[in-house]
Amino acid sequence: MSQLHYALYTGCTAKQSTPELLSSTLAVAAKLDIELTNLEEASCCGASHLQDFDPFLSHVLNARNICYAEKLGLTMVTICNTCQLNLAMTKEALDSDPALKARVNEKLKEVGLEYKGTVAIKHFLYALIDDYTLEAISQKVTTPLSHFNIAPFYGCHNIRPSHLHKSENPYVPNSLDNLILALEGKAVDYASKNKCCGFHVELQANHTSEILAGNAMIDAIDNNADMVVTPCPLCHLKMDTYQDNISKTTGRDVNIPILHMPQMVALALGCSADEIGLKYHVSKATHIMPKA
Amino acid sequence: MHTKKVTLKVFRFNAKTDYLPYYKTYELEVSDHEVMLDLLNRIKWEHDGSFSYRRSCRHGICGACGIKVNGKSILACKENAFEMTHLFGDELILEPQSKKRAIKDMIIDKSDFWAKHEAVTPYVIADIDEHPEHENQISQAQLAQMLDADYCIQCGACHYACPVIEVNDEFFGPAAFVAAYRFAIDSRDNATHERLEATAQMGQGVWDCVKCFECQEACPKDIAPIEKITRLHAMQFEQKVAVSNVATRHAEGFVRSIKKHGFLDEADIVVYSEGYLGMYKHLTTAYKMIKAGKIHWNDGFPWVDNVPKSKNLEEIQKLIEISQTNKL
Ligand code: SF4
């Protein structure tokens, strides 16, 4: 296989509150000999909130982000579900509406850029599965996850709206399940795997947010999960950082490690504890590292 | 014609006589031209005359036949049974749109749906000239803005797919927002301001939507309620209805942060949205995050301009300056 090479859009979270997401992504890419070129010029995707305030501005800024991947001629890879969806929605809007594309390009021209629509945008999960392939990953496993029951938590913005995520059935998603199996873990089957974690109303509707996260975590725990794994750092933040509050709100102890998808892969590929970065979790997770 | 055996696990319940619901299994030889409603009919006609469900038009128009198949909201008269088996395999689970609202089998008490529909005054409010001299015309462009929202058949698929409806009784829900948008954007309507105010209220309004896109996935008319919700958000700012609160500052705060760093300053946006007094709720969490190294001390004091900056930040600032259309 010729070397895979992508433009990496880190998003804000991986640069701030989840440094372990970035380090584990880079570690997995290094182990699998995937080249990632960091898009240093990129700005925030708006996290599904900027478009509520100013939809046009949101399109302009995301079109600019995509321009830099186009300049490199590389598929853009994201490591956050919400970044993925926001960028994909701008791409869809501009590619299907020439008048909007022209209005956006009028602005981009002022800074010497042009959005063309020439590159694909995909989440790292699908770069691994579709491009690198599960067979190839399973050959690289050095630390099989066979002693773990792992609950896949997909996160809304990687599966809905389904026309932007063609390879996944939003009612029975299976990419993460298949990845867990390729790493020789046991995939926990539970009804909440495709539900919402409530992150996006964390500030203004805290109760809703905590009940939604809690319902999913309780479902995973009741189905004997040892950990939850998610491709979305926002799901991770909601379910890792607020466990005490969620336990109080739901009346159930929801303590369980919440891993980022690349952390799980890094674990199976034998990456170092520093690269996997479990110490950055608010809820205890370091105990899942194999004893040195 | 192609046929195959399909196992249907069907939710059965009679609120008058049953303490708990149960599932009954039926095996049917199903052909590739049958829709799910045909299977409901065959259960009733061939197996159990007491089996109950709503249907009327059989043409995807009346909105009566909404059910869930393996958790997916559908109109029974629109969805081909073979296609359902392609999605979910040859065992299909048939349930009412909302199990906790079940009255009998597939029939639910939809009164919360209608109450919320009514709450957004789903009709044009205008002074009517009783002796008009010409038609009340609207342009093609104006029509295009509301046309798909006008296709809503009030089937409830989105409403009962929405997770917030299950947690927060006040929340209007996606179908009511579609109706609110449909009339707020109608150029003949005089109540746009009131509609935007009602849908801006915390608890019932659009700010409580978690953006899960379940409603878009559920809608059999391809209306994408979440898109209308996004429009209602933006219209609050466009038409100066938005008041400064934690939700609106949070949305607007993204521009403020992107202007400074290119990136979002995660700690700053919480402070900016909540206000300094509102921060007390977050102190325990902030402490835990600092302890875990999630909020960094290394580049200076957290919350004080220690966020990495995008390369070519001046480009981003320029684009904001020339493209920003709304203000809080
Ligand atoms: S996107 Fe909003 S309105 Fe639609 S189902 Fe989710 S929470 Fe409900």
Ligand code: SF4
């Ligand atoms: S928006 Fe779609 S799903 Fe919701 S009630 Fe209307 S037609 Fe049904």
Ligand code: FES
């Ligand atoms: S029977 Fe009328 S919409 Fe299905």
